Amino acid sequence: MSLSALSMALYSAIPQGIIWGIMALGVYLSFRLLNIADMSCEGTFASGAAISAILMVNHGFNPYLTLIFSILIGFIGGMITGIMHTKFKIPAILAGILTQLGLYSINLHIMGASNVPLLRIDTVFNTFAALTGLDNTTSTIIVGLGFAMIVVALIYAFFGTEIGSAIRATGCNPSMAKAQGIDTDNMIIIGLGLSNALIALSGALVSQSQGYADVKIGQGAIVIGLAAIIIGEVLLSAVFKRGNFVAKFSFVFLGSIFYRIIVSLVLQMGLNTDDLKLFSAILVMIALATPAYLEHQRTRSAYNASLKGDHHA
Amino acid sequence: MLRIEHLSKTFNGHTINERKALNDINLTLNDGDFVTVIGGNGAGKSTLLNMIAGVYPMDSGKIILDDIDISLMPQSKRARYIGRVFQDPMMGTAADMQIEENLALARRRGSKRGLAWEVSEAERQQYRQLLRSLDLHLEDRLTQQVGLLSGGQRQALTLLMATLIKPSLLLLDEHTAALDPKTAAKVLELTESLVKTHHLTTLMITHNMKDAIRLGNRLIMMHEGRIIFEADGPTKSNLTVEALLEKFESASGQQLSNDRMLLV
Numbered sequence: 234m235s236l237s238a239l240s241m242a243l244y245s246a247i248p249q250g251i252i253w254g255i256m257a258l259g260v261y262l263s264f265r266l267l268n269i270a271d272m273s274c275e276g277t278f279a280s281g282a283a284i285s286a287i288l289m290v291n292h293g294f295n296p297y298l299t300l301i302f303s304i305l306i307g308f309i310g311g312m313i314t315g316i317m318h319t320k321f322k323i324p325a326i327l328a329g330i331l332t333q334l335g336l337y338s339i340n341l342h343i344m345g346a347s348n349v350p351l352l353r354i355d356t357v358f359n360t361f362a363a364l365t366g367l368d369n370t371t372s373t374i375i376v377g378l379g380f381a382m383i384v385v386a387l388i389y390a391f392f393g394t395e396i397g398s399a400i401r402a403t404g405c406n407p408s409m410a411k412a413q414g415i416d417t418d419n420m421i422i423i424g425l426g427l428s429n430a431l432i433a434l435s436g437a438l439v440s441q442s443q444g445y446a447d448v449k450i451g452q453g454a455i456v457i458g459l460a461a462i463i464i465g466e467v468l469l470s471a472v473f474k475r476g477n478f479v480a481k482f483s484f485v486f487l488g489s490i491f492y493r494i495i496v497s498l499v500l501q502m503g504l505n506t507d508d509l510k511l512f513s514a515i516l517v518m519i520a521l522a523t524p525a526y527l528e529h530q531r532t533r534s535a536y537n538a539s540l541k542g543d544h545h546a
Numbered sequence: 547m548l549r550i551e552h553l554s555k556t557f558n559g560h561t562i563n564e565r566k567a568l569n570d571i572n573l574t575l576n577d578g579d580f581v582t583v584i585g586g587n588g589a590g591k592s593t594l595l596n597m598i599a600g601v602y603p604m605d606s607g608k609i610i611l612d613d614i615d616i617s618l619m620p621q622s623k624r625a626r627y628i629g630r631v632f633q634d635p636m637m638g639t640a641a642d643m644q645i646e647e648n649l650a651l652a653r654r655r656g657s658k659r660g661l662a663w664e665v666s667e668a669e670r671q672q673y674r675q676l677l678r679s680l681d682l683h684l685e686d687r688l689t690q691q692v693g694l695l696s697g698g699q700r701q702a703l704t705l706l707m708a709t710l711i712k713p714s715l716l717l718l719d720e721h722t723a724a725l726d727p728k729t730a731a732k733v734l735e736l737t738e739s740l741v742k743t744h745h746l747t748t749l750m751i752t753h754n755m756k757d758a759i760r761l762g763n764r765l766i767m768m769h770e771g772r773i774i775f776e777a778d779g780p781t782k783s784n785l786t787v788e789a790l791l792e793k794f795e796s797a798s799g800q801q802l803s804n805d806r807m808l809l810v
Contacts, residue, residue, distance in 0.1 A: 395650075395659035398643070402651050405640040412599070412638065413707070414625035414655040475691075 242497040248373035250490030251381055252438040253457060257465075257489045258384065258482060259307075259431030260458030266392075267404040267424045269318070272329030274432045274458065276336030277310040278451030281433025283343040286446035289354050296357045300437050307433025308426040310336060315422030340448050347448045356441035373442050380438065384431060385482045391427075392478060400424045432458075456513050461489035463520040548575040548598070548715055548747065553607035555593055555771075567593040569771035571607070575715070580741055580748045580762030584755060584790070589768040591751045595717045598749070600624045612714050626656030629708030629746075631701065631721040638704030641693035645684060645703065648692050649673045652707035676706055680736065698729030702736055709740050716741065718750040734761070755787045769798045 256278060263271040281303035288294040288302060310332055317328035341347060362372035391397040402410040403420040410417050432454070440446040465488025469476050476484065499512060553571040558564050568590045575581060583591050597604050598611075600621035609617050616624050632638050639648050650665045650673075670688060677685040680702050684695075692700060701721055708716060718737065722730035734757065741748050752758050758765055765782050767775040767790070774797040777785060795801060 391661075393664055394661045395654055395664050396661060398647055398651060398664040399654075399659050401643060401647075402640045405642045406637070408632070408637050409640050410651075411621045412625055412630045412632075413651045414622050415651070415659070416620075416622045 239501055242501050243494055245370050246493035246497045247490055248370055248377050248442065249439075250461075250493035251374065251377035251486060252435060252442055253493070254381060254435075254461060254486035254489035255384055255438065256432045256435035256454060257458040257461035258388065258485050259428045259435065260455060261462050261482070261485050262388070262428040262431070263311075263425055264459065264462065265404075266401055267421060267428075269325045269404075269421070269425070270329070270455070271311070271314060271425055271428060272326055272455060273310055273314040273332035273336070273425070273429055274329075275451040275454045276333035276340070277307040277429040277433045278436035278439075278454045279340045279446075279448055280306045280310060280336050280343070281436030282440035282446040282450050283340045283349070283448070284433075285437035286349040286351060286440055287344055289356075290349055290351065296355055296360065296441060300357075300434055303433045303437035304430045307436075308430040310433070311425035311427070311429030312422050314429070315425035318425075319418035319421050337448065344446060344448065348445060349447075350445045351441065352444075356444075357438070358442050377438070377442075380434075381486055384434075385479065385486075388427075388431075389478050389482060396420075396423070453510050453513060456510075456517050457489075457492065460492045460513060460517045460520070461485055463517065464488035464491045464495075467520075547577055547612060548573075548749075549608075549610040550574070550598070551608040551610070553594075553597060553609065554605050555590075555597055555602065556605055559605075566771050568597065571771070571773060573766070573773065575747050575749065577747055578745050579764055580746075581750070581764040581766060582758040582762045583749060583751045583766050583768060584753070584758045585768035588770075590771040591768050592719055593771075594768070595630075595719050595749065595751065598715070599628055599630055599717055627714040629655075629711075629713035629716045631704045631708050631716075631718050633720040633723050635697035635700040635704070635724055638707070639692045639695075639700050641691065643692060644689045645677070645692055645695075646670060646673055646688040648703065649676075649707060649710065652710045655711050676710075680706065696729075698725050698733060701725060701729075701733050705733065705736055705740060709744055709746065712744050712746070714747065716746045716748040716750075718748065720751050720753055723753055737761075755790055759783070759785045759787070759790070767794060767797070769794070769800075774798055 256274070260271070260274060263269045284306050285296070285299040285303045288299040289296055314325075314328045314332045317323045317331065318325045323331070358369065358373045358376055361367075361376050362369055365372060367375070392401060399410065399415045400420045400423060402413065402415060403417045404424070407417050410420070436451060440450060462485055465484035465486070468487055468491065469480060469484040473480055495516075496509065496513075500506065500509070504512060550571055550573040553568055554566075555568040556564060556566050565588075571594060583594070585591050596602055598609055600616070600619060604617060607617070608615060611627050614627075616627070630638070640651070643651075646665050646669075650669060653669065673688060674685045677688070682699050682702055684699065684703070692703065695703065705721070721737075722733050725733060737750070738761065740746065748762065750762065752761075759782065763782065764778040765776070765785070766773050775793045
């Protein structure tokens with residue numbers, strides 16, 4: 234493979250990493266702050282894409298305006314999962330799968346087809362490219378970064394408020410939260426709503442950047458999100474001992490970009506695109522399994538060291 | 547004032563594991579009462595506190611706190627009136643959050659939470675002062691994560707949080723049991739001083755018979771979901787560990803068995 238082809242592949246991985254990073258940040262909110270592996274994201278991601286595409290194509294909406302509807306539909310989807318989980322005690326994973334499954338049909342209804350191409354449609358990216366004369370990749374990077382920065386700033390500010398902090402307490406220690414008068418059910422519902430609002434926003438941006446919305450666009454989203462989170466955390470721990478939330482959120486984006494770079498590298502190296510999902514699954518499995526494995530090794534080696542220690546002699 | 551009337555609770559009803567945890571409990575605490583609770587394993591002490599706090603729904607009876615019937619009130623709503631410290635030091639604080647954030651969460655117990663900033667500068671000053679009074683050198687560590695604190699420091703912080711907004715009732719569930727004796731003594735001392743300064747109505751479970759006699763103005767002994775012995779005033783302060791053991795044997799027809807019970 235030529236060096237220029239490689240650098241092109243790497244360069245185009247960056248905008249994808251940024252706009253998928255908003256989805257990863259959404260997964261971060263549910264997975265890390267609320268301790269819930271929320272499967273609804275695969276549905277809400279596609280919902281965000283679907284509603285944005287159909288509003289632009291069939292109703293001539295401004296591409297930026299459609300994002301508000303994407304955020305709303307994502308928020309509602311997340312709340313439904315939250316209500317199933319908290320009020321009706323359905324296990325979180327199952328609640329997410331139910332939402333995701335239901336949304337599949339709803340997304341088909343929204344789009345009226347399984348795929349909506351955005352032919353000659355103004356998107357937030359191509360309007361910026363036309364305005365500035367920049368190429369597509371560069372304008373996607375700039376617009377994507379703009380969205381990323383706004384999202385990080387807003388989410389960071391939100392988690393510094395009374396409600397935001399109550400949501401964090403709920404994820405960190407539910408018994409403490411309840412003892413401090415926090416309605417943990419409502420906090421989980423709001424938290425999952427927020428998480429899926431970001432995921433749907435990301436879905437809309439991804440569909441606008443790739444030029445179509447598809448009912449399967451969100452497939453594997455949670456794994457991609459987890460991969461980004463874990464890669465970001467590894468990078469973060471290499472740079473800071475303990476990052477604040479701005480650093481943590483920013484490194485989710487960095488993780489997402491790195492994930493895209495890894496993917497484009499293995500594809501350049503000849504991995505079949507059909508095997509990409511298997512590759513991602515194995516990558517995340519290894520990353521999630523590593524802490525437990527290291528802990529096991531540590532305990533064993535500490536025990537072995539104690540056997541050799543002279544205090545037994 | 548806390549009034550508990552005919553409170554009963556059975557776990558795993560109609561199964562082979564059925565267990566009557568509380569059996570027709572009647573108890574009244576007047577304002578400022580500091581009641582210590584002792585009893586063997588499975589006597590229902592913790593269940594009693596959990597029922598008052600609303601952790602589990604009750605089977606029958608009534609719990610009335612300051613003339614409000616809280617029997618059916620969800621736990622998060624009751625928290626407005628009730629301060630709690632748990633046995634496990636990990637349970638009362640949020641480990642991943644800062645000391646000041648934990649205090650700020652406690653300061654909003656019972657009030658509506660909105661989109662205002664969680665910690666204001668004025669609050670920070672107040673927290674610094676309160677922490678200084680603990681004498682644990684936490685006043686300069688406001689932005690440190692609570693997970694970095696020792697068990698004793700966390701229990702002291704939890705106590706502060708439970709009393710930051712004056713509760714109508716303070717529930718202490720063996721809150722020094724997981725601490726080493728020296729730290730436990732310090733946390734107990736803090737408990738006494740907080741209860742005294744704020745004139746708090748308090749229910750404290752302890753496995754230490756001496757503490758149960760020494761602290762508070764009333765003592766209750768539980769066995770198999772019932773209150774089998776009560777003492778207050780001079781009768782209580784004149785109790786001895788031996789006398790308590792005797793009371794237990796005569797009231798229950800059994801030896802007091804609790805592997806963690808401290809008799810000395």
